[in-house]
Amino acid sequence: MKRREVLVSILCLCMGIISSYLAYGMGLGELKRPGAGFFPILIGGLLVFLSLLYVFDQSSKKIRDESTSLSWPSRQSLKLVSLVLLILIAYTFSLNYLGFILGSFCLVLFLIKAVGARGWFYAIIASLLIVVPLAIVLWLFKVELPKGVLGF
Amino acid sequence: MDVWSTLGYGMGVALTPVNLLFCFMGVLLGTLVGVLPGLGPAAAMALLLPLTFHLPPVSAMILLAGIYYGAMYGGSTTSILLNIPGEAGSIMTCLDGNQMAKQGRAGVALGISAFGSFIGGTITTIILTFTAFPLSKVALEFGPAEYFALMCTGIALLCFLSQGSFLKSLISMCGGLFVGTVGMDIFTGLPRYTFGIPSLYDGINLVVVLMGMFGVTEILTNLDAAKVKQTIITKKVDHLLPDRVDWQRSIKPILRGAALGSFFGMLPGGGTILSTFSSYAVEKKLSKNPESFGKGAIEGVAGPETANNSSSTAGFIPLLTLGIPTNPTVAMLMAALMVLGVQPGPLLIKSHPDIFWGVIMSMYIGNVMLMVLNLPLIGLWVQILKIPYLILFPIILLLCVIGAYSLNNNIIDVYLMIFFGVLGYAMQKEGFALAPFMLAMILEPILEMAFRQALAISGGHFRIFVLSPLAVSLLVVLVAVVIISTISPLMKLLRNALRE
Numbered sequence: 001m002k003r004r005e006v007l008v009s010i011l012c013l014c015m016g017i018i019s020s021y022l023a024y025g026m027g028l029g030e031l032k033r034p035g036a037g038f039f040p041i042l043i044g045g046l047l048v049f050l051s052l053l054y055v056f057d058q059s060s061k062k063i064r065d066e067s068t069s070l071s072w073p074s075r076q077s078l079k080l081v082s083l084v085l086l087i088l089i090a091y092t093f094s095l096n097y098l099g100f101i102l103g104s105f106c107l108v109l110f111l112i113k114a115v116g117a118r119g120w121f122y123a124i125i126a127s128l129l130i131v132v133p134l135a136i137v138l139w140l141f142k143v144e145l146p147k148g149v150l151g152f
Numbered sequence: 153m154d155v156w157s158t159l160g161y162g163m164g165v166a167l168t169p170v171n172l173l174f175c176f177m178g179v180l181l182g183t184l185v186g187v188l189p190g191l192g193p194a195a196a197m198a199l200l201l202p203l204t205f206h207l208p209p210v211s212a213m214i215l216l217a218g219i220y221y222g223a224m225y226g227g228s229t230t231s232i233l234l235n236i237p238g239e240a241g242s243i244m245t246c247l248d249g250n251q252m253a254k255q256g257r258a259g260v261a262l263g264i265s266a267f268g269s270f271i272g273g274t275i276t277t278i279i280l281t282f283t284a285f286p287l288s289k290v291a292l293e294f295g296p297a298e299y300f301a302l303m304c305t306g307i308a309l310l311c312f313l314s315q316g317s318f319l320k321s322l323i324s325m326c327g328g329l330f331v332g333t334v335g336m337d338i339f340t341g342l343p344r345y346t347f348g349i350p351s352l353y354d355g356i357n358l359v360v361v362l363m364g365m366f367g368v369t370e371i372l373t374n375l376d377a378a379k380v381k382q383t384i385i386t387k388k389v390d391h392l393l394p395d396r397v398d399w400q401r402s403i404k405p406i407l408r409g410a411a412l413g414s415f416f417g418m419l420p421g422g423g424t425i426l427s428t429f430s431s432y433a434v435e436k437k438l439s440k441n442p443e444s445f446g447k448g449a450i451e452g453v454a455g456p457e458t459a460n461n462s463s464s465t466a467g468f469i470p471l472l473t474l475g476i477p478t479n480p481t482v483a484m485l486m487a488a489l490m491v492l493g494v495q496p497g498p499l500l501i502k503s504h505p506d507i508f509w510g511v512i513m514s515m516y517i518g519n520v521m522l523m524v525l526n527l528p529l530i531g532l533w534v535q536i537l538k539i540p541y542l543i544l545f546p547i548i549l550l551l552c553v554i555g556a557y558s559l560n561n562n563i564i565d566v567y568l569m570i571f572f573g574v575l576g577y578a579m580q581k582e583g584f585a586l587a588p589f590m591l592a593m594i595l596e597p598i599l600e601m602a603f604r605q606a607l608a609i610s611g612g613h614f615r616i617f618v619l620s621p622l623a624v625s626l627l628v629v630l631v632a633v634v635i636i637s638t639i640s641p642l643m644k645l646l647r648n649a650l651r652e
Contacts, residue, residue, distance in 0.1 A: 092553065111546040131550075
């Protein structure tokens, strides 16, 4: 646990250094006319300072303080979260091809199956009952959504 | 225009049939959102935002505002019946509300919640009505240096009051500031942190980030909770009207709750959590029977529920007068105003008096609607609570995607939303508060503009930030917050070092 927090603090430090470097490249301008990189480099400097404090704070802790211990999700939870994200990304990728109605039907179907461990019949009916009324409401409110290769 | 004629004008705007309808829809949706655990008012507002694009700005704001304070009413239902807070502001209600329900007094608990929320919301709306005009006048005296100091102090206060360590909140704040810098610099026209991606030249859309961090993050965090079996109090809920003894015990906690909620609601980071926790602590301290708290004390429901509604209404005061959101949910309202083409700030009262006074007046009407709605519809909310989360979360995810896509018809926004959802999830797991990140991101453009304008006016001298008494007062508060936050951990570090 402690090693993870030290790694996080080092990551914050690296982000501060990289963003400050990129901000320097944008041009700092003059004090009376600050350039595009002036404010970002101040933020970067602050982040570097805070990250150093954080690295020092995490490294100096010998015994993990139980009152501040953070619970990392279990392996099963991480698998579930990863699966949901994968389905969501796949849906986003295919949205312009499948269109909203078909794509959303597949999204809801796979989410219910992946997380709910229900039968296919339940998942199909639930998906239809969710997607069709939603599509009608969105059509009524004239919300623009991708049509896909099938035209809907 | 004097205050009374502006009130009349505002009431005229709020009482049009269309705006009455949207007020009703807003409070109904808000109550529904508050009842459903896992879907907060900010996420609901983000999801409904695309639907408001075709509405007049006044109606859209009345709808969204109704969702916000309506959710505070709804949150108490799940706290009392399920022992699961529907909203963060209903956490304290679980302690005594659920105990009252187990004792067969669910109706009284729900009733006193509704009445307390109504009284608190109304009192704070009255405060808002009479302070809005003078505060806006004061805000017009603010120059760039004062605005910069105000926003720095506001963000620091939010970091101080956020859960978790102050250091992590500040780091989170820096992350938000960076995200706010992405896009074309308005002074020089140079792209910043766009990495050649054309979609990023206009910056990262605030609504995309909020939907990611409120919608997607919340779902990823709740996925485990969806498997938890919920025990709903299924006995018939009756006797909704508190009796004379209940009122005698509740009236002072309600008034104190309104005062605490109004105060904390105006502070950046104050919000519903701080006001409800404070109210509970105060009532327990002042009670003649403090041992009854946690076992069904009606004071433990009346005070916090009033405080949470008061604080949600009080959040409108700095938003409408200064253009500064005090918490991410109010920030969502600010984002909505900007998307609708309305610039929030001290000039709002002059440039859009219909929105300003119309929204304020609609709160009186909304509070009455909520009190009338909540009590008879309790049976309906109980049925809705039975919908499994495993069905709800795909709907919420779908609405998040629709919301993100429909902003600019750009699929990149959906990918960004997912990215911020994952970032928010990782941040929460590592103990980094999300509120400082979001508020910093929202305020960054205004903060940077104020900073650069101040330097331009002073010819590059930083003394402009200490010349104005107003700016100095705010900076003193900022320094005090930083000192108080760092002293305690420093003392702890010193003590540990000395022990070794």
